[in-house]
Amino acid sequence: MSDEAVLREKAREALAVGRIPACSPQRTWGGRGAGVSCAVCGKRVGPEEVEFELEFGVLEEQARERTYHVHVRCFAAWEFERHRFQAQRDAGSSNETSHLPPASSGVEELHLLDGELWIDDRKLYPGDYNRAEPGTADRRVWSETGCTCVLITSGSDVIG
Numbered sequence: 001m002s003d004e005a006v007l008r009e010k011a012r013e014a015l016a017v018g019r020i021p022a023c024s025p026q027r028t029w030g031g032r033g034a035g036v037s038c039a040v041c042g043k044r045v046g047p048e049e050v051e052f053e054l055e056f057g058v059l060e061e062q063a064r065e066r067t068y069h070v071h072v073r074c075f076a077a078w079e080f081e082r083h084r085f086q087a088q089r090d091a092g093s094s095n096e097t098s099h100l101p102p103a104s105s106g107v108e109e110l111h112l113l114d115g116e117l118w119i120d121d122r123k124l125y126p127g128d129y130n131r132a133e134p135g136t137a138d139r140r141v142w143s144e145t146g147c148t149c150v151l152i153t154s155g156s157d158v159i160g
Contacts, residue, residue, distance in 0.1 A: 007077035025054040040074035106154025108132040115147030
């Protein structure tokens with residue numbers, strides 16, 4: 001099983017047991033690890049690593065503000081799986097999801113962290129950046145080797 005598949009499984013588990021919310025965070029911060037456990041994989045995020053700190057405000061089920069720390073790659077896995085989790089929950093646990101995304105309702109930014117990614121006929125490498133304007137859609141997005149990226153999109157977009 002690939003590292004990405006393992007992280008996605010850990011993200012699904014974290015969502016299923018409520019260790020991390022499936023909703024969008026109010027704020028996302030990035031920086032050096034704070035030395036606390038990652039909410040997705042459970043491993044320590046040390047100061048030699050980059051982490052994301054996810055701030056959710058007041059969650060109804062916990063009645064207090066919550067902050068979660070995650071590795072960058074764990075964030076990517078959680079972000080992907082939380083959209084699937086929400087879509088399955090909203091569709092009554094159907095396993096079918098559309099792989100043809102609708103046009104973006106806002107600016108969409110992609111930062112490729114690891115691996116290679118094709119967007120239509122353009123190949124991206126680690127460190128590459130892609131910006132899509134509102135109302136545009138990609139015909140095909142895929143990776144031959146697997147990849148890790150950070151996708152920043154509109155809160156009203158649905159990722160299937």
